[in-house]
Amino acid sequence: MSSVLVVGSTAFDSIETPFGSRELCLGGSATYFSLAARLFTSVELVSVVGDDFPDEHRQLLRSCGVDLQGLETKPGKTFSWSGRYSADMNSRETLDVQLNTFGDFRPAVPAAYRDSAFVFLANGAPSTQASVLDQMGGTTFSVADTMNLWIDCARDDLLGLLERIDGLIVNDEEVKMLTGESNLIRAGRKVLDLGPKLVIVKKGEHGSFLFSNYFQYALPAYPTDVVVDPTGAGDSFAGGFMGFVAECDSLSLWNMKRAMAYGTVCASLTVEGFGVDAIAAANRERLERRYQDLIQFVSL
Numbered sequence: 001m002s003s004v005l006v007v008g009s010t011a012f013d014s015i016e017t018p019f020g021s022r023e024l025c026l027g028g029s030a031t032y033f034s035l036a037a038r039l040f041t042s043v044e045l046v047s048v049v050g051d052d053f054p055d056e057h058r059q060l061l062r063s064c065g066v067d068l069q070g071l072e073t074k075p076g077k078t079f080s081w082s083g084r085y086s087a088d089m090n091s092r093e094t095l096d097v098q099l100n101t102f103g104d105f106r107p108a109v110p111a112a113y114r115d116s117a118f119v120f121l122a123n124g125a126p127s128t129q130a131s132v133l134d135q136m137g138g139t140t141f142s143v144a145d146t147m148n149l150w151i152d153c154a155r156d157d158l159l160g161l162l163e164r165i166d167g168l169i170v171n172d173e174e175v176k177m178l179t180g181e182s183n184l185i186r187a188g189r190k191v192l193d194l195g196p197k198l199v200i201v202k203k204g205e206h207g208s209f210l211f212s213n214y215f216q217y218a219l220p221a222y223p224t225d226v227v228v229d230p231t232g233a234g235d236s237f238a239g240g241f242m243g244f245v246a247e248c249d250s251l252s253l254w255n256m257k258r259a260m261a262y263g264t265v266c267a268s269l270t271v272e273g274f275g276v277d278a279i280a281a282a283n284r285e286r287l288e289r290r291y292q293d294l295i296q297f298v299s300l
Helices: 029-037 055-063 100-104 126-135 148-153 155-162 172-179 184-192 233-248 253-270 277-281 284-298
Strands: 004-007 011-017 020-027 043-050 066-074 080-085 092-098 118-121 141-145 167-171 198-202 208-212 216-219
Touching (some): 004 029, 020 029, 029 233, 029 253, 055 066, 118 126, 141 233, 148 172, 167 172, 172 198, 198 233, 216 253, 233 253
Parallel strands (some): 004 118, 043 066, 167 198
Antiparallel strands (some): 198 208, 208 216
16 A cells, blocks of 8 residues: 655635535645545645644644645645635536635645655646646556646646656546547547646536547446535545545556445535535445445446
8 A cells, every 4th residue: 555645725715505504614625635535545645734724623634644744834824715606506607716825825845745656736827737747756546636727827847747747637627628628538538649648528417538548448437326515525535536546556457446336425525515514424334335325336
């Protein structure tokens, strides 16, 4: 079993959904990823927060086994985001973003983390993501997330990053924007020509696709009827995927498929509560029961 390193945001989220609202709850891409991945293996978190970040949040992360040696505290306020979801929760409106200390985040990977074999670069500027790879040695499997902002405003940096990583995780809109292809299958295959060996395309409640030069794989979402808050579902998917691969310490095609299923299950747990509440409360036993349910759901 190997540990997994994640670099990304730790934040305060204010969320409105048809089921209610929460103010300034724990969030951030690296946070959701960490709480999902820790269900499989040890997690090393590199992020930044302000001096307003409460001890209770640190204690929660530590109690879940997340190593916080790489969590930097700077004077000022922690990154915050607020958003409102539509009635069907398939779309959301960003109401406010305050980058604060995350605005000039320059990840400094602790020496103890630099030999991590499994690295996840959560959503961020491609130049910042590349700076993490510059600090690493001996990485076996590196995967990055990105978004339409970077595809539009930092395309050259992103294309340079794609040549250096093993996998990319994007949603269906982003992969079409990146490749200029309107067909999802053509778009997924075209990303492989840009460098990554593996491309995962998320389609929200409709599941996900995996593309590689050796095989393709599609998986529906877990059929939960309890969707309270979709925030962090994609990051939890990535955490489950990377956490399982690191636990196996193997990049076999069979493990890639199983990792997709575990990522799907982690995402389904996350959406059943506000913020990180549900994924933080999850344990391996519950995860495995839901994994078996999903296998039965998709089996002929």
